[in-house]
Amino acid sequence: MKKYIMILFILTFCAGIAYAAHEKAITDPYREILKHMPKAAAGDLRYHITIHKPYQNWAMWPGKGKLYKGKEPHGSLLTTYVNEIALDSINKAQGMIDRAMIIKENYDANKKLMAVTVMYKVKGYNPEGGDWFWAKYDPKMEIQAEGKVKDCMDCHGTVKDNDYIFTGKVAGK
Ligand code: HEC
Numbered sequence: 001m002k003k004y005i006m007i008l009f010i011l012t013f014c015a016g017i018a019y020a021a022h023e024k025a026i027t028d029p030y031r032e033i034l035k036h037m038p039k040a041a042a043g044d045l046r047y048h049i050t051i052h053k054p055y056q057n058w059a060m061w062p063g064k065g066k067l068y069k070g071k072e073p074h075g076s077l078l079t080t081y082v083n084e085i086a087l088d089s090i091n092k093a094q095g096m097i098d099r100a101m102i103i104k105e106n107y108d109a110n111k112k113l114m115a116v117t118v119m120y121k122v123k124g125y126n127p128e129g130g131d132w133f134w135a136k137y138d139p140k141m142e143i144q145a146e147g148k149v150k151d152c153m154d155c156h157g158t159v160k161d162n163d164y165i166f167t168g169k170v171a172g173k
Contacts, residue, residue, distance in 0.1 A: 030085060030099065037099045040122045040133040042146035049118070050141060055081045055103045061167055062090055067107060073155075075106035075114050080167060095163040095171040098123040098131075102165075113139040117152075119164070129153050130164045 036052065038044035049055040060066070061080040070078035082090065086100035100121040106114050118135040125131050126148050134152040136145040145152075156164040163171045 030097070033084060034099060038120075040120065040125050040147075042135040042137070042143040045118065045120060045133075045135055045146075046137065046141055046143070049101075049103060053083075055083075058083055058103070059087050061102075062087070064167065067111060070106070074104065074117065076109040077107040077111060079105045079107070081105075090168060090170055093170055093172060096121045096165070102167075115139065115144070116141065119152075119156075129157075130160065132156075132164055 036048075038048040038052075058081040061082055064078075064080055066079045067077040068079070070076060081103045083099075083101040085097050086102055089096045089100050098121055102119045104117045106117060108114055116137040116139070118137075120133040120135070121131055122133050123131055125133055129148060132153075134145065134147065134149040135143070136149070136152075138144055153164075156166070159166055161171065162169060165171075
């Protein structure tokens with residue numbers, strides 16, 4: 001008899017664990033996306049945004065169209081794309097969620113592409129700097145800067161309260 005109670009107990013326990021795991025899986029909306037995100041490295045990131053999920057098919061920053069007017073140092077005209085997680089974060093306005101990615105094309109006044117700059121949120125990557133991974137590519141997507149880039153961090157640090165983002169309000173709700 002004791003044996004049956006023991007078996008029953010074990011079965012109930014296992015079923016409980018399986019149920020909890022299942023619940024977690026369906027409540028994590030980013031599960032599928034997270035499986036395919038690049039690591040914090042400009043080479044990996046480039047593969048992700050050009051071949052795996054070409055960024056030009058992504059949504060643009062809400063309310064911003066193609067070639068809107070920008071400020072120094074990024075260029076006269078800008079086009080800014082966001083991945084699904086970033087878009088979701090912008091709508092929630094509670095700061096950018098892990099694996100949010102923002103890609104900005106920087107053009108001169110004659111609509112010539114000068115550079116592509118990226119901010120990629122990777123939880124645990126750089127807690128003192130909002131966990132942002134920074135990358136800059138030239139128009140041919142050659143890497144020009146990557147990582148905890150001081151220039152980017154210093155200037156974007158002036159809007160730390162908005163999760164280092166200039167283009168629109170993403171924090172404070
Ligand atoms: C001197 C200040 C300054 C520096 C340096 C700078 N940025 Fe920016 N960045 C801005 C401003 C201002 C904007 C808002 C867009 C605009 O109006 O030009 C911006 C926008 C962005 C955006 C769109 C998201 C946002 O914050 O609004 C990305 C991505 C970005 N910058 C990446 C970079 C990267 C990568 C570097 C370093 C290679 C960098 N930036 C260096 C000032 C700066």
